[in-house]
Amino acid sequence: MTMIKVGMADLKVAKPPAALTTLGLGSCIGICVYDPSTKIIGMAHIMLPSSKTIKNNSNEAKFADTAIVKLLNEMKKLGANPRKFVSKIAGGSQMFKFSSGNDMMKIGHRNAEAVRKILNEQKIPILADDTGGNFGRTIEFFSETGVLKIKTIGHGVKEV
């Protein structure tokens, strides 16, 4: 089985038997979309909630809004059926804690909210949501089963 790496501000799609992985997610979100009928999978590693407020927004994979649209299109191009799409998301932690409120420190939370909102707008059910906390995650997404494996340091390993 090939394990394809998805970098930061990057997205990839794959057919069975391949799997997709992204290493060391912090405040970023790993968005995983699956079509059970064709077993086509897609993963995006987004850093920021919206491309709309940023001038330099040429990298579509960096922002939740543009990355999700691009990911779904790439999956369709590969032959996936958009009506079957389901999703799983992970990441969005707050790595450093401060008492005073600064919006940028809560970026993980804002990323998670933006991703949920866009997936809802696209009418894609979110089957698993492992976001928040203050720790990093490595995720592996398998096309054969649609299982998402989440690994951490000190917070266990789980499959959702």
Next chain:
Amino acid sequence: MSELVEQFDTVVLDVLKEVGNIGAGNAATALAKMISKKVDMKVPLVNVLEFSEVPEILGGPEEEVVGIFFKLEGEIEGSIMFVLETKSALQLIELLMPGISSDGFNEFCFSALQEIGNILAGSYISSLSSLSNLDIKISVPSLALDMAGAILSVPAIHFGLIGDKILIIENEFVEEPSAESVNGFFILIPEVDSYDTLLKSLGVQI
């Protein structure tokens, strides 16, 4: 402004390198005082890297590293992060409090590291403050021990607002006579609007 980080030219890099050099010099002096040993320092390396390259310098995105994060307060808004490999962190703790980390990280280790981070980042920022004539202070530290990718996502996201690259300053401290060296990385993260202020105050024409 949006192309600023993309276009870090050699002049800007030289200025930041010089700040890094003086800051690290002060940091080495502070470190030497704290551990009562001679501490030497190599010329810092200032690099502008792609996001994906950054975790690699710390051994890969899943490598466990220590990040100590400070907010900048005063005339510049932003933050500064000091990152070091677990091995270097344990060496630093061992220098400061011999024997305390014999069975790995514990609460005392974290306190010691926060204190070391505080002194190093404080020296760095006070150099930056005096070179730029700007009033800049650091907040209390916040520490995390986790995957390099996760820890570095914090500065990467801040830089992500203005580009796809990140500015990182590598410092190597060498303790004498043992010649054991400790590698640490500073990542200075000014908020978008503070970049101009900072570079102008340092005499860089943008």
